[in-house]
Amino acid sequence: MALTILNNISSIAAENQLSITSSNLQSTLFQLSSGSRINSGADDAAGLAIANGLQANVSALTQSARNANDGVGSLQVADGALAQVTTLLNRAVTLATESATGTVSNPQRTALNAEYTAIQNEIDRIGSNTNYNGGQVFTAAPTSVYISDSSGTTTQASNFISVTTGTLSAANLLGGAATATLAVNGLPANNDAVTIAGTTYTFKSALSTGPQVANEVLIDASGATTADQLANTLANLAAAVNGGAGAGTVYGSPTVANANTTASAQGNSVTFTATAAGNALIAGGGTLASSVGTGTAEKFLNGATFAGGSASNISTATAAQAALAAINSAIQSIAGTRGNIGASINRLQSAVTVINNQVQNLTSAENGITAADIPSAVASLTKYSILEQTGISSLAQANQQQQLVLKLLQ
Numbered sequence: 001m002a003l004t005i006l007n008n009i010s011s012i013a014a015e016n017q018l019s020i021t022s023s024n025l026q027s028t029l030f031q032l033s034s035g036s037r038i039n040s041g042a043d044d045a046a047g048l049a050i051a052n053g054l055q056a057n058v059s060a061l062t063q064s065a066r067n068a069n070d071g072v073g074s075l076q077v078a079d080g081a082l083a084q085v086t087t088l089l090n091r092a093v094t095l096a097t098e099s100a101t102g103t104v105s106n107p108q109r110t111a112l113n114a115e116y117t118a119i120q121n122e123i124d125r126i127g128s129n130t131n132y133n134g135g136q137v138f139t140a141a142p143t144s145v146y147i148s149d150s151s152g153t154t155t156q157a158s159n160f161i162s163v164t165t166g167t168l169s170a171a172n173l174l175g176g177a178a179t180a181t182l183a184v185n186g187l188p189a190n191n192d193a194v195t196i197a198g199t200t201y202t203f204k205s206a207l208s209t210g211p212q213v214a215n216e217v218l219i220d221a222s223g224a225t226t227a228d229q230l231a232n233t234l235a236n237l238a239a240a241v242n243g244g245a246g247a248g249t250v251y252g253s254p255t256v257a258n259a260n261t262t263a264s265a266q267g268n269s270v271t272f273t274a275t276a277a278g279n280a281l282i283a284g285g286g287t288l289a290s291s292v293g294t295g296t297a298e299k300f301l302n303g304a305t306f307a308g309g310s311a312s313n314i315s316t317a318t319a320a321q322a323a324l325a326a327i328n329s330a331i332q333s334i335a336g337t338r339g340n341i342g343a344s345i346n347r348l349q350s351a352v353t354v355i356n357n358q359v360q361n362l363t364s365a366e367n368g369i370t371a372a373d374i375p376s377a378v379a380s381l382t383k384y385s386i387l388e389q390t391g392i393s394s395l396a397q398a399n400q401q402q403q404l405v406l407k408l409l410q
Helices: 009-034 045-100 106-129 170-174 226-242 276-283 317-370 374-409
Strands: 143-146 160-163 179-184 193-196 199-204 216-218 261-266 269-274 290-294 298-300
Touching: 009 374, 045 106, 045 143, 045 160, 045 170, 045 317, 106 170, 106 317, 160 317, 170 317, 179 193, 179 226, 199 226, 216 226, 226 261, 226 269, 269 276, 290 298
Parallel strands: 199 216
Antiparallel strands: 143 160, 179 269, 179 298, 193 199, 193 290, 261 269
């Protein structure tokens, strides 16, 4: 090779190779210090995309496990409350059996009935005051536990485990709850109004904008058929009565649950069932209004008031004997509800087990993509450290080589 002074090719080559070695050494040090094979998108773009997707799955599943555990907690609160209700009903059996015998006097039955009434009041209190995380446990609306790995849509039915505890009241357990049924023979017109348990609900083709208006019910126009539109509209009415959202419509903030009744829509009718407060109002001689304010498509099948609603008592031998049958039926009903709750608890706990298994395996898959191979990284560190040292020495030698030209000029 000719000796030149214009360009030191050997030095340039040594410099370039030293730069490559330094870059590889830096990448290896990043892997060792972070424990991750992928520290930037340049390290492995496809691997980074897969790993980030797996991390999102793991995050969603971890929270889903917490959701399921919260659902278990809520159901366990309900089960514990119903266990106490069973204890109260067992005491009620004793009282009713004692009152039913002919050897008990009427004044004694009055004392027995006072305790029996206290038991009913306590059942009502448990039904209305049992809460979990600020929400009422015993409601007609289902509690939906959301479980997902972040894939798919949030509206998939398979992403939800729904549990309905139902309302709890002495009137529902021991006496016939007052009911009213609204039948509708066609789609309600704009501004049609119905009064239910003292509250007026107005059908609207479009909800008011700006200031929110209480108790507006959206008339659905999106259904494929008139029957679908009517079913969605009545679902909106039931949701407004229950104080929730229906058919994708969120009601105005002034709209709250009707204190005296709950609602359940099916087909072209809505059934209203008096709450403990509503039944207490009826038992005290009051009435629950259920009437059509305007419109012709709507009609209450049982007239202007809620029908039924009888108070159970043991003030006479005959009433005590009738109460015994109601109490035994209530005990069976509570046992059935606890069985359903128990099945739902088992399902949620099973879901948690499956989720934990998914988290374990997804984390393992993500770890296989992103985790650094430490023995390999250490070997690379040794390799590139030696190459860096030899590169520096080679660069120094290359720089000294051109000085040999000076020997020719001496």
